[in-house]
Amino acid sequence: MSARGGGDEVPIAADADVVRVRQLVRARAQAAGLGLVDLTKVVTAASELARNTLVHGGGGTARVEAVAGTTAGGRPRSGVRAVFVDAGPGIPDVRAALQDGWSSGTGLGLGLSGARRLVDEFDLTSGVGSGTRVVVVKWGR
Amino acid sequence: MSVESWGAVLAEHQADLQASWLAEVAPPLAGRVTRQELERDGRELFGALAAGAAVSGSFSDGAYDELRAVLTELSRSRARQGLTPSETATSVFAVKTAFLRAPGVQPDAAFVALSQFVDELGLFTFEVYVEARERVIGEQSEQLLELSTPVVKLWDGVVAVPLVGTLDSARTQVVMEKLLQSLVDTGSEHAIIDITGVPAVDTQVAQHLLKTILAARLMGAECQISGISPQIAQTIVALGIDFGEIRTRATLADALVHALRSTGADVVRGAGAPARTGR
Numbered sequence: 370m371s372a373r374g375g376g377d378e379v380p381i382a383a384d385a386d387v388v389r390v391r392q393l394v395r396a397r398a399q400a401a402g403l404g405l406v407d408l409t410k411v412v413t414a415a416s417e418l419a420r421n422t423l424v425h426g427g428g429g430t431a432r433v434e435a436v437a438g439t440t441a442g443g444r445p446r447s448g449v450r451a452v453f454v455d456a457g458p459g460i461p462d463v464r465a466a467l468q469d470g471w472s473s474g475t476g477l478g479l480g481l482s483g484a485r486r487l488v489d490e491f492d493l494t495s496g497v498g499s500g501t502r503v504v505v506v507k508w509g510r
Numbered sequence: 511m512s513v514e515s516w517g518a519v520l521a522e523h524q525a526d527l528q529a530s531w532l533a534e535v536a537p538p539l540a541g542r543v544t545r546q547e548l549e550r551d552g553r554e555l556f557g558a559l560a561a562g563a564a565v566s567g568s569f570s571d572g573a574y575d576e577l578r579a580v581l582t583e584l585s586r587s588r589a590r591q592g593l594t595p596s597e598t599a600t601s602v603f604a605v606k607t608a609f610l611r612a613p614g615v616q617p618d619a620a621f622v623a624l625s626q627f628v629d630e631l632g633l634f635t636f637e638v639y640v641e642a643r644e645r646v647i648g649e650q651s652e653q654l655l656e657l658s659t660p661v662v663k664l665w666d667g668v669v670a671v672p673l674v675g676t677l678d679s680a681r682t683q684v685v686m687e688k689l690l691q692s693l694v695d696t697g698s699e700h701a702i703i704d705i706t707g708v709p710a711v712d713t714q715v716a717q718h719l720l721k722t723i724l725a726a727r728l729m730g731a732e733c734q735i736s737g738i739s740p741q742i743a744q745t746i747v748a749l750g751i752d753f754g755e756i757r758t759r760a761t762l763a764d765a766l767v768h769a770l771r772s773t774g775a776d777v778v779r780g781a782g783a784p785a786r787t788g789r
């Protein structure tokens with residue numbers, strides 16, 4: 370898998386930035402040829418992760434870029450990758466946080482676990498006191 | 511070249527200047543602006559420039575009113591044709607190039623290079639500035655759209671709110687409060703939230719919907735959600751959001767029929783409608 374360059378980095382510091390991340394992901398996913406269902410899924414996942422970055426991580430950044438790769442069968446495919454980074458408090462218990470319905474606040478607790486189901490690749494690294502980084506990839510069919 | 515002398519060059523070689531201007535601007539705009547249009551632009555541009563130059567060397571002078579009008583029209587039509595600010599401004603900078611190529615003009619090479627370089631700096635700044643402005647305007651219009659979401663009375667006892675655009679916490683809250691208030695104001699027992707115009711439903715939007723429906727229920731009203739597209743339905747399921755006992759309908763029309771039936775109204779097809787066979 371390779372990044373095709375031309376990625377965009379957006380700060381996430383306010384509600385309006387979550388909207389901007391969503392629009393950026395939508396545009397990139399459209400350019401990568403994702404269908405309406407996959408497009409809606411990855412936009413929704415990005416919305417969840419951007420809001421977590423804002424609400425739980427105290428703000429951070431999102432990087433959105435086009436990616437190219439190959440399927441298991443060797444067919445070329447393109448997709449979109451989004452990377453969310455914050456230097457917030459981190460997640461003490463990642464296993465719990467990834468469980469449906471687990472929230473440290475008053476949310477539904479479905480953002481993280483739901484986002485994982487909505488994308489093709491999901492990678493979360495978090496350390497208490499050192500922040501959180503989530504990378505997601507969604508491929509076109 | 512002094513001010514008087516560029517006026518003189520123009521007076522003497524206008525046709526040549528126009529031709530080299532055209533040669534400069536046409537290739538990058540090929541296929542987007544027609545050649546006839548560019549020829550006309552060149553004629554008007556150099557015509558107005560010559561008329562002004564015959565009177566004054568200062569662009570702020572009234573002698574250049576006509577040139578300003580030509581430039582205004584040129585900018586507007588380029589914008590409508592979807593050209594970038596740089597592409598538009600390049601048509602003006604090409605005037606300089608045309609002069610430098612005019613017969614008898616011997617420009618200082620170093621100065622020409624510097625001048626072109628600074629033009630590029632200017633264009634770059636201009637481009638970034640316009641982009642930033644457009645983003646501000648885009649955000650504002652989006653916010654307006656969201657704020658203007660109306661609650662409409664569809665029928666006696668039935669109110670609906672068509673949600674459009676991206677929903678964010680504060681705005682969703684406003685819309686939902688408006689909906690609950692209108693249930694009270696109109697004494698309605700049915701509310702329909704139509705999400706046809708919502709591109710994505712995430713947990714936050716879902717939570718607002720669920721809370722509103724619960725609140726409506728506590729007020730003795732029934733609330734339906736309509737306009738759930740297939741892609742949003744699949745996303746909601748994958749997210750794990752449970753809409754449980756909430757009535758969802760594919761279209762606003764379906765939701766309205768249901769609401770009318772439960773208010774006791776008869777919903778029948780008129781005589782003019784085609785008869786339906788079977789069920």
Ligand SMILES: Nc1ncnc2c1ncn2[C@@H]1O[C@H](COP(=O)(O)OP(=O)(O)OP(=O)(O)O)[C@@H](O)[C@H]1O
Binds near residue numbers: 473475477480713
């Ligand atoms: N970037 C982050 N930094 C710190 N903690 C986080 C971060 N992202 C998630 N968490 C923790 O993981 C929990 C689960 O996240 P998740 O998005 O699933 O639920 P939520 O945000 O609480 O509610 P919602 O369903 O509305 O998203 C959060 O409550 C929070 O404690």
Ligand SMILES: [Mg+2]
Binds near residue numbers: 417420421479480481
């Ligand atoms: Mg969340």
